[in-house]
Amino acid sequence: MDVVVPLVFFLALVSLVLTAPRLDAFRGRRRAGALAGELMQHHGFRPRPGFTVSRLPVAGPPFHYGAVQRLADQVGGVVGDLPLTAAGYSCRYNGATHVYGIAVVSLPTPVDGIEVRHERAFHSVLVVEPVPEGRISSGEADFDRRHQSYAADPDQARRVLSAPGVCKLASAPEPFSWRVDGTDLLLWRPGGWESADSLLGCVRAVTSVLRPEDG
DSSP states (O other): OOTHHHHHHHHHHHHHHHHHHHHHHHHHHHHHHHHHHHHHHHHEEEEEEEEGGGSOSSSSTTSSSSSEEEHHHHHHHTTTTTEEEEEEEEEEEETTEEEEEEEEEEEEEEEEEEEESSSOOOOOTTTTTOOOSSSSOOOOOHHHHHOEEESSHHHHHHHHHHHHHHHHHHHHOOEEEEEEEEEEEEEETTTTTTTTHHHHHHHHHHHHHOOGGGO
């Protein structure tokens, strides 16, 4: 009995270690499919299978690691007057599949590069995350404690990440990371968003600080 109990616990631990990444990937894929269905059913989006990995703005997380990079459940629509493509993104690394929810917004006018990371794209010291130049502080202590912000033009970024801007970003339904460069705005979240309304709320939060003229 003294041997059996530790053995059972060891086998349970091994089973958990082996199955947890697969369960996370399964949940992420299922969430992406459900979100695409909600966007089409309730928000007028349409399937967009022609939007492939080659069309992504890939200079940075979460596209900086892994192999077998794929998109699934791509759908396109409009938020406000801005074209939006949402999808589930996955890659293979260290024998496991890692899944993200992504959203790509096309802006009508270019914005100098700004990146705001809520968390590391991949939680392992084995993956080196590219760190942009231009680390900045918004001046809002709580926001800066939870996020890392980078900018090509610090003055412009501080206008975006002003106290009102940070308040708008904090009003988003879920925490997420985002990057804008030119007319490409990318949002990403490990495991994906909980719902279509949550995703759209996050998109509106970012676009409202990038385009304050929209009110």
